[in-house]
Amino acid sequence: DADVTQTPRNRITKTGKRIMLECSQTKGHDRMYWYRQDPGLGLRLIYYSFDVKDINKGEISDGYSVSRQAQAKFSLSLESAIPNQTALYFCATSQDIQETQYFGPGTRLLVL
Amino acid sequence: QQQVKQSPQSLIVQKGGISIINCAYENTAFDYFPWYQQFPGKGPALLIAIRPDVSEKKEGRFTISFNKSAKQFSLHIMDSQPGDSATYFCAARTMNRDDKIIFGKGTRLHILP
Numbered sequence: 001d002a003d004v005t006q007t008p009r010n011r012i013t014k015t016g017k018r019i020m021l022e023c024s025q026t027k028g029h030d031r032m033y034w035y036r037q038d039p040g041l042g043l044r045l046i047y048y049s050f051d052v053k054d055i056n057k058g059e060i061s062d063g064y065s066v067s068r069q070a071q072a073k074f075s076l077s078l079e080s081a082i083p084n085q086t087a088l089y090f091c092a093t094s095q096d097i098q099e100t101q102y103f104g105p106g107t108r109l110l111v112l
Numbered sequence: 113q114q115q116v117k118q119s120p121q122s123l124i125v126q127k128g129g130i131s132i133i134n135c136a137y138e139n140t141a142f143d144y145f146p147w148y149q150q151f152p153g154k155g156p157a158l159l160i161a162i163r164p165d166v167s168e169k170k171e172g173r174f175t176i177s178f179n180k181s182a183k184q185f186s187l188h189i190m191d192s193q194p195g196d197s198a199t200y201f202c203a204a205r206t207m208n209r210d211d212k213i214i215f216g217k218g219t220r221l222h223i224l225p
Contacts, residue, residue: 004155033212040121042201042217043156050210058212090155099144099205101213103155 003027004104006091012110013081021076021107023091029102030095032074034058034066037088037106046089049074081111114139116204118216126224131189133219135202138183142204146213147176147187150199159200160187192223 004025013019023032034046045058047066055068063085067075078085091104117136125131135145146161162169162176162185169176175188189196202216 040217042118043215045212048212092155099146099161099213100158101148101156103157105153105155 002105004091004093004102006089006104006107008107009105010108012112014112015082017081019078019081019109021078021089021091021109023074023076023104025072025091025093025102025104027093027095027102028071029093030071031093032068033092033094033101034064034074034076035090035092035103036060037090043090046076078109078111081109083111085109086111114214116202116214116216118202118219120219121217122220122222124222124224125192127192127194129192129223131192131196131221131223132186133200133202133221134184134186135204135216136182136184137204139204139206140183141206141208142214143207144205145176145178145185146203147174148201148203148215150201150218152198156199156201189221192221194223194225197221197223 007022030051033048035043044060046064049055049068052068065077089107092101094101147159148156149159150156160171160174162178164180173190178185200219203213205213
């Protein structure tokens with residue numbers, strides 16, 4: 001079984017709708033991250049969490065919110081989706097004393 | 113100063129050739145430099161990483177060359193194979209507990225069969 005899972009894998013929604021992307025991990029890591037990937041722009045950090053009570057904004061947090069429901073779960077919400085939020089979204093985890101980030105398989109989101 | 117500049121944006125190499133991707137940084141506090149490999153439909157995965165106390169690290173056909181004075185590092189893929197076709201991201205971070213990894217914008221590599 002995959003260590004970092006994301007649901008859904010693909011999502012089509014309409015402008016103005018609220019949607020939630022979910023991430024779960026079985027690696028026991030404290031740190032979790034949400035990234036957005038766009039062609040030519042690489043991976044941009046949306047939000048990150050060092051533990052359940054520690055949530056921080058990344059470089060492109062406007063229009064997004066997150067919830068760390070447990071050590072293993074980190075959800076990303078788009079309160080009112082807009083077309084320029086169409087992108088590939090990745091969740092990642094890392095452990096405090098390690099440097100490697102482990103990425104989920106991604107969620108492809110299309111906002112019409 | 114937090115940026116990591118990666119080039120080229122895309123690269124086409126003949127099978128058996130050497131693929132070279134370059135990255136540059138400004139923040140001298142960076143002290144860990146990983147490379148991530150991403151295949152289509154998958155998330156990025158750590159490929160190889162280096163710390164600035166060495167100038168080169170080799171794992172199989174993949175080599176990182178590091179030039180601390182120039183603040184540059186590069187990935188070399190020897191004997192490139194079609195299976196190496198992927199997007200490659202360089203990255204950098206400090207070892208401060210609260211710091212994050214900074215990724216380059218990625219290089220799409222295509223190896224011609």
